[in-house]
Amino acid sequence: MKISKQNAEHYIWGNVCDGWHLVKSAEFSVIHERMPAHTSEVRHYHQHARQFFFVLSGTATLEVGGIKSIIHQHEGVEVPPLTPHQMLNQSNDEIEFLVISQPSSKNDRVVVD
Template identity: 50%
Template sequence: MSVIDTSNAEHYQWGGGCDGWHLVQQAGLSVIEERVPPGGAEARHAHARARQFFYVLDGALTIEVDGIVHRLVARQGLEIAPTLPHLVANRGDVDARFLVVSQPPSHDDRVPVPLTESC
């Protein structure tokens, strides 16, 4: 057991300029800190098994879930049930930093969903 933060966590990049740090990476649980710059977004998708909770640390995050747009600011979170199509985007002027808690981990559980709405 040791203290972990973005300086010593496993780091990865995604979506052309976004960052992720694996804070907890276990078979039944994933906790990731992510950074999305202004204008950054992920592809619309769903998860077959993973339940996710997004919690904003800094900035603002727009999350479209099954056609409903939610705007979260620091200290706000949103739970997304398995199979619900969703898309995360930063429509603000500063980096969005947030936690993504997934149970079970979501990385091998993505199902692409065609984009029908834009956030």
């Protein structure tokens, strides 16, 4: 079965950001996310999940282990388990990106102050 934002399970996070589950299993997860301008995720890490963030549109900022990187359209960054990270949209435009996790990051997140 084909999957897209139009038919995927949708959720809202951070009150204004969107996520669509393109693949949702305990072993593997692919989420298409949208962040409006000037929004951010809370800083956190995953105990088991390795993640890959891939920007589909716009310019994202990903802080990994205290270092901020600008990620342009069609670029990505891998984040190993136990590594604090935070996705930010510091631009004036919305961004869309994929978050690929193995295993799934569900119930695996630890918020960092």
